[in-house]
Amino acid sequence: MDINNELEQKAKELDEQATEALKRQVKSMIVAKGYTMEKLAEEMNAKYYTKESKANLSNKLKRGSLRFIDMQRIADILGYKIDIH
Numbered sequence: 001m002d003i004n005n006e007l008e009q010k011a012k013e014l015d016e017q018a019t020e021a022l023k024r025q026v027k028s029m030i031v032a033k034g035y036t037m038e039k040l041a042e043e044m045n046a047k048y049y050t051k052e053s054k055a056n057l058s059n060k061l062k063r064g065s066l067r068f069i070d071m072q073r074i075a076d077i078l079g080y081k082i083d084i085h
Helices: 003-032 037-048 054-063 068-078
Strands: none
Touching: 003 054, 003 068, 037 054, 037 068
């Protein structure tokens, strides 16, 4: 395996780890506030006029394709703030 393949593999592993960490964190936040994915999707739709479903949110988390705007909305609904340093 050459150095480029090794670097690509390492980058992929880091992305997968970050995706898994975000998924665990979001699910933990949801549970801590007494929500379900379904209730969260319903409230996002009502507040932000989106068309999210429980399955869609779950799939975004699973794939690691949750956009920043989605995360902002989730945090807002759950009463959290995002702080980037």
